[in-house]
Amino acid sequence: MSDEDDIILSELDDEELVLQMMDDLYDGLKPEIEESVRILLDRGWEPYRVLTEPLVGGMTIVGKDFRDGILFVPEVLLAANAMKAGMAILKPLLVETGAPRMGSMVIGTVKGDIHDIGKNLVSMMMEGAGFEVIDLGINNAVENYLNAMEQHKPDILGMSALLTTTMPYMKVVIDTMIAQGIRDDYIVLVGGAPLNEEFGRAIGADAYCRDAAVAVETAKQFIARKHNQMAAG
Amino acid sequence: MSDALTRALATRDWLLADGATGTNLFNMGLMSGDAPEFWNETEPDKIRSLYRGAVEAGSDLFLTNSFGANASRLKLHDAGHRAYALSKLAAELGREIADASGREVIVAGSVGPTGEIMGAAGTLGHERAVEMFEETAKGLMDGGADVLWVETISSPEEYRAAAEAFGNIDAPWCGTMSFDTAGRTMMGVTSSDMVQMVESLPNPPIAFGANCGVGASDLLRTVLGFAAQGTDRPIIAKGNAGIPKYVDGHIHYDGTPDLMAEYAVLARDCGARIIGGCCGTMPVHLKAMRAALETRPKGPRPTLDQITAALGGFSSASDGTGADAGEGRERRSRRRRA
Numbered sequence: 001m002s003d004e005d006d007i008i009l010s011e012l013d014d015e016e017l018v019l020q021m022m023d024d025l026y027d028g029l030k031p032e033i034e035e036s037v038r039i040l041l042d043r044g045w046e047p048y049r050v051l052t053e054p055l056v057g058g059m060t061i062v063g064k065d066f067r068d069g070i071l072f073v074p075e076v077l078l079a080a081n082a083m084k085a086g087m088a089i090l091k092p093l094l095v096e097t098g099a100p101r102m103g104s105m106v107i108g109t110v111k112g113d114i115h116d117i118g119k120n121l122v123s124m125m126m127e128g129a130g131f132e133v134i135d136l137g138i139n140n141a142v143e144n145y146l147n148a149m150e151q152h153k154p155d156i157l158g159m160s161a162l163l164t165t166t167m168p169y170m171k172v173v174i175d176t177m178i179a180q181g182i183r184d185d186y187i188v189l190v191g192g193a194p195l196n197e198e199f200g201r202a203i204g205a206d207a208y209c210r211d212a213a214v215a216v217e218t219a220k221q222f223i224a225r226k227h228n229q230m231a232a233g
Numbered sequence: 234m235s236d237a238l239t240r241a242l243a244t245r246d247w248l249l250a251d252g253a254t255g256t257n258l259f260n261m262g263l264m265s266g267d268a269p270e271f272w273n274e275t276e277p278d279k280i281r282s283l284y285r286g287a288v289e290a291g292s293d294l295f296l297t298n299s300f301g302a303n304a305s306r307l308k309l310h311d312a313g314h315r316a317y318a319l320s321k322l323a324a325e326l327g328r329e330i331a332d333a334s335g336r337e338v339i340v341a342g343s344v345g346p347t348g349e350i351m352g353a354a355g356t357l358g359h360e361r362a363v364e365m366f367e368e369t370a371k372g373l374m375d376g377g378a379d380v381l382w383v384e385t386i387s388s389p390e391e392y393r394a395a396a397e398a399f400g401n402i403d404a405p406w407c408g409t410m411s412f413d414t415a416g417r418t419m420m421g422v423t424s425s426d427m428v429q430m431v432e433s434l435p436n437p438p439i440a441f442g443a444n445c446g447v448g449a450s451d452l453l454r455t456v457l458g459f460a461a462q463g464t465d466r467p468i469i470a471k472g473n474a475g476i477p478k479y480v481d482g483h484i485h486y487d488g489t490p491d492l493m494a495e496y497a498v499l500a501r502d503c504g505a506r507i508i509g510g511c512c513g514t515m516p517v518h519l520k521a522m523r524a525a526l527e528t529r530p531k532g533p534r535p536t537l538d539q540i541t542a543a544l545g546g547f548s549s550a551s552d553g554t555g556a557d558a559g560e561g562r563e564r565r566s567r568r569r570r571a
Contacts, residue, residue: 112267138309164484165484199478
């Protein structure tokens with residue numbers, strides 16, 4: 001345990017510690033992340049800065065390497081778990097200090113589809129990027145999505161399907177949103193192994209996201225666009 | 234006493250496996266979200282017709298309709314306790330069709346993934362996984378399967394758990410993984426990793442290989458990766474019939490019978506001995522594959538360029554093996570490991 005070249009986190013200066021946290025996130029070291037978050041808070045860092053610089057910054061690196069085929073699901077899950085542990089410490093403080101929100105997302109696997117590994121990854125990476133995520137789980141009928149949107153007023157609706165037999169259901173949800181006149185109130189992102197961009201366009205989604213890292217990037221872009229439009233309007 | 238598959242491999246250079254299960258059943262009216270395994274009980278004629286479709290198209294081997302017949306998957310349809318019964322029915326119907334075919338046709342009991350994550354970040358432990366696989370495996374063997382066939386696996390932990398379960402009941406088996414992420418499985422396993430894992434098992438499979446994944450080209454690159462390891466163990470290639478497209482509210486795979494015939498011949502040239510299709514592969518594709526394998530001679534191992542010229546491009550530049558394997562991130566400091 002106390003290896004000679006073991007790093008004592010509390011002895012690192014702020015800059016070193018942030019870089020170390022990014023490494024520790026990459027390695028999925030949960031206790032180290034928790035310790036480092038507490039150290040930075042003790043040093044008087046704003047909770048929002050702790051969230052954005054080491055944690056969201058570190059998860060961005062994880063996301064890029066996942067996108068580029070350098071990291072795979074097991075490593076990403078461990079990193080996301082470490083991130084979540086850091087977030088758990090920060091969450092109440094962020095609410096208290098009225099920190100800005102990245103945005104929120106309602107996400108779920110569509111009716112008939114019981115696969116959730118991909119969706120869980122997206123949830124975790126989105127949380128890792130600072131989004132608030134309401135995860136509806138698997139096998140969601142159109143009513144589930146509508147109720148959750150009504151209740152939580154998210155910026156984004158995310159739908160996932162792993163089966164070619166269930167992916168058409170995404171269109172059912174979008175068509176229902178159109179019929180109720182609420183389609184344009186939300187950014188609709190879709191994903192899942194058998195999907196592609198063409199499919200996303202064909203069913204009227206705003207974007208297809210190839211993987212969790214792309215989902216985060218796409219969500220950030222759409223949110224930024226939305227804010228710009230609101231500023232312009 | 235050897236099993237039917239080992240006997241067939243001893244006398245034949247190649248065997249034609251079957252095509253899609255899901256795509257075929259969907260065409261027969263299976264609704265999105267229904268568990269296909271229930272049809273073993275409620276629509277046995279449709280399952281017979283599924284099996285017969287493959288047999289009549291010339292398959293030497295077909296998989297049973299039991300991909301999701303494990304406690305973890307069936308639980309989501311409130312049928313977690315029915316894994317054994319539904320698996321047994323799937324194999325019984327298969328036995329009936331194989332025996333009525335008038336030739337040697339092998340019934341392979343399909344065992345799909347649990348859908349849960351195993352390993353360090355997962356929720357499913359080894360013992361529980363073995364227990365679930367064993368329940369499905371017993372049902373399939375009691376129903377008359379010749380061999381067990383675990384497929385579409387992503388994690389080495391899950392493959393090993395299935396192997397152990399099959400060993401517990403002393404059943405012959407095969408197993409394929411799905412390489413769908415930059416040439417690797419979702420969990421990061423490369424083709425060479427799989428060969429090493431397979432050879433390290435106390436009860437290695439009769440044959441191993443790849444199924445599903447992205448397109449036919451990617452699948453053959455994976456097969457070349459297996460063969461590069463110099464394994465003597467028969468290799469299985471079960472690729473999708475192209476890429477799914479959404480046409481008029483339905484999913485359509487863009488791989489033509491001609492393309493799948495080309496794929497079958499190339500798969501054999503790459504070193505595969507058990508060749509079939511996966512999603513989107515219908516009897517009409519199987520017929521074309523059979524005809525091509527019978528009429529065209531085995532050729533030299535193709536290059537990657539020859540594969541892409543015949544079947545289309547790869548989904549990723551590298552497959553994680555060999556000299557161009559992806560390098561890890563350069564670290565700024567030494568690792569701090571607890």
